[in-house]
Amino acid sequence: MYRLKEPAPGRAENLSEISSRVREILADIERRGEAAVREYSRRFDGWDPDDFRVPDSVVRSAGNELDEKLKRSLRFAVEQVRGFAEHQRRTLLDLEVETLPGLTLGHRHVPVESVGAYVPGGRYTLIASTYMNVVPARVAGVDRVVVCTPPRDGRVHPAVLYAAHLAGADAVYALGGVQAIAAMAFGVLPGLAAVDMVVGPGNAYVVEAKRQVFGRVGIDLLAGPTEIGIIADDTADPFLVACDLVGQLEHDPRSRGVLITTSERLARDVLAQLDEHLRAVSTEEVARAAWEAGGEVVVVADEDELIKVCDDYALEHVEVHVREPQRMIHLLRNYGSLFVGPETTVAYGDKVAGPNHVLPTLRAARFTGGQWVGKYLKTVTYQYAxxxxxxxxxxxxxxxxxxxxxxxxxxxxxxxxxxxxxxx
Known part of the structure; x- marks a missing residue:
C-alpha cells in the first residue's frame, strides 16, 4: 500500500477548548433556564423572539412558499425514508420463548416516549436532516417529536418547515447550537418539556453538547464531519470517481475524501481531473479546502488489501466501483452506508433513497451503524416461571x-x- 496523496497534518480541532466551552454553556442554561437560552441565542444567532416555537399555522402553510417541483421531490424523499423505516420496523419482532419447562423469557421493542431532533442550519439549509430524524421516530411509535433548528435572517427556511410537517413533527423551534440541545434535554423553555432522546447531526459544538448530555438523555450517535470513501479497480470511470469525491467534500472544509484503488492508472487519472471538477461547482472554495486538507489517494496491491484497508478506515459513506460490485455487500463490514455500483452516488443516500443519512464518522463504524428506526426503540426483556x-x-x-x-x-x-x- 502506498499513497499518491496524503491528508494535511494538524487537522484536529481543539477539542479540549470546545468541551470546556460547551460545559460552561450547558451548566449556565441548566442553572438560569430560559434567560440563559435567550442570551446565547442573541449572542450566536442574533435571535430573541417572543416565542422560540414556530406557530403551527406557519409550519402548516410553509409549503405555499415553495414551488411544486421542490414539494414533489420532498414528498418523494419522505415516502422513501418512511417506507424503508417501515420495512425495517417489521423485521424487529417481539419474542417469547420457553427455554426450560416452566421458564418463559421474552423481549419487547418499546419506543422512547419523546425525541428532540436537531436540524443544522449553518452553511446550507439541510432539509433532509429534518425527515431523516423525524420519520424513523414516528415509524418507531415515539409519542412526541420536536425539532430545533437555527433561524436564518430571522426565520426558519420554509422547506425545513414543510419537511417537518410532512414528517410528522409535533413542534418546530427556531433555536440552534448548544442552547438548542440544552433546551431539549433540560426542558427549560415554556411549553418545551424535556425529551428522552436527542438526535441529529451538527457542528463540533452541537456534537460535544450531545456527548455531554448523554446519560441524562439518550442520543443517537456522534456524527461529523462527513466522510466519503471510494473503492475502485481498473474498471472504474475516473470522471465519476472524481465527481463523487467533490460532491461530498462541499459539505464542510473539514470533510474527508478517500480513494482506495488497486489501479495506479485510475488513481492518477482521478488526481488529474480533480481540479476540473472543483472548478465546475460554485461551492469550490469549501470543497477545495476539504480536498487539500483531508483528501487521500491510496493504492493497494489487490482486492484483499482493498477490503482490509477500507475496513480499517471505517468510513461514513463508501462507494463501490469495482467488477461485480454487489459482492462487496458481503465482504466489507466497517462502514456507515454502502453505495454499490456506478449508478449509486452518496448524494442519493444523503437526500432521497431511503436509508438514513445520519451515519458514524471518525472510525465509529467499527462498532455502530447509523440512524435507523431501531435507534428509537428500547429492547426490554421479561421473564416468568x-x-x-x-x-x-x-x-x-x-x-x-x-x-x-x-x-x-x-x-x-x-x-x-x-x-x-x-x-x-
Missing amino acids: TPAASRELAEHCATESLAEGMVAHARTATVRSSASVTVG
Missing part, C-alpha cells in the same frame, strides 16, 4: 451468589425453593 422452574433456578442462583459472597441474593432464591442450599 412456574414453581417447578423456580426451584431449578434457585439452586443454581444460590450456588453462584454464595460463591460471589452475595448472601442476600442467595436467600431470595432459596426462600422460593426446597433446594437444600445452606445460606451463611
Whole structure:
C-alpha cells in the first residue's frame, strides 16, 4: 500500500477548548433556564423572539412558499425514508420463548416516549436532516417529536418547515447550537418539556453538547464531519470517481475524501481531473479546502488489501466501483452506508433513497451503524416461571451468589425453593 496523496497534518480541532466551552454553556442554561437560552441565542444567532416555537399555522402553510417541483421531490424523499423505516420496523419482532419447562423469557421493542431532533442550519439549509430524524421516530411509535433548528435572517427556511410537517413533527423551534440541545434535554423553555432522546447531526459544538448530555438523555450517535470513501479497480470511470469525491467534500472544509484503488492508472487519472471538477461547482472554495486538507489517494496491491484497508478506515459513506460490485455487500463490514455500483452516488443516500443519512464518522463504524428506526426503540426483556422452574433456578442462583459472597441474593432464591442450599 502506498499513497499518491496524503491528508494535511494538524487537522484536529481543539477539542479540549470546545468541551470546556460547551460545559460552561450547558451548566449556565441548566442553572438560569430560559434567560440563559435567550442570551446565547442573541449572542450566536442574533435571535430573541417572543416565542422560540414556530406557530403551527406557519409550519402548516410553509409549503405555499415553495414551488411544486421542490414539494414533489420532498414528498418523494419522505415516502422513501418512511417506507424503508417501515420495512425495517417489521423485521424487529417481539419474542417469547420457553427455554426450560416452566421458564418463559421474552423481549419487547418499546419506543422512547419523546425525541428532540436537531436540524443544522449553518452553511446550507439541510432539509433532509429534518425527515431523516423525524420519520424513523414516528415509524418507531415515539409519542412526541420536536425539532430545533437555527433561524436564518430571522426565520426558519420554509422547506425545513414543510419537511417537518410532512414528517410528522409535533413542534418546530427556531433555536440552534448548544442552547438548542440544552433546551431539549433540560426542558427549560415554556411549553418545551424535556425529551428522552436527542438526535441529529451538527457542528463540533452541537456534537460535544450531545456527548455531554448523554446519560441524562439518550442520543443517537456522534456524527461529523462527513466522510466519503471510494473503492475502485481498473474498471472504474475516473470522471465519476472524481465527481463523487467533490460532491461530498462541499459539505464542510473539514470533510474527508478517500480513494482506495488497486489501479495506479485510475488513481492518477482521478488526481488529474480533480481540479476540473472543483472548478465546475460554485461551492469550490469549501470543497477545495476539504480536498487539500483531508483528501487521500491510496493504492493497494489487490482486492484483499482493498477490503482490509477500507475496513480499517471505517468510513461514513463508501462507494463501490469495482467488477461485480454487489459482492462487496458481503465482504466489507466497517462502514456507515454502502453505495454499490456506478449508478449509486452518496448524494442519493444523503437526500432521497431511503436509508438514513445520519451515519458514524471518525472510525465509529467499527462498532455502530447509523440512524435507523431501531435507534428509537428500547429492547426490554421479561421473564416468568412456574414453581417447578423456580426451584431449578434457585439452586443454581444460590450456588453462584454464595460463591460471589452475595448472601442476600442467595436467600431470595432459596426462600422460593426446597433446594437444600445452606445460606451463611
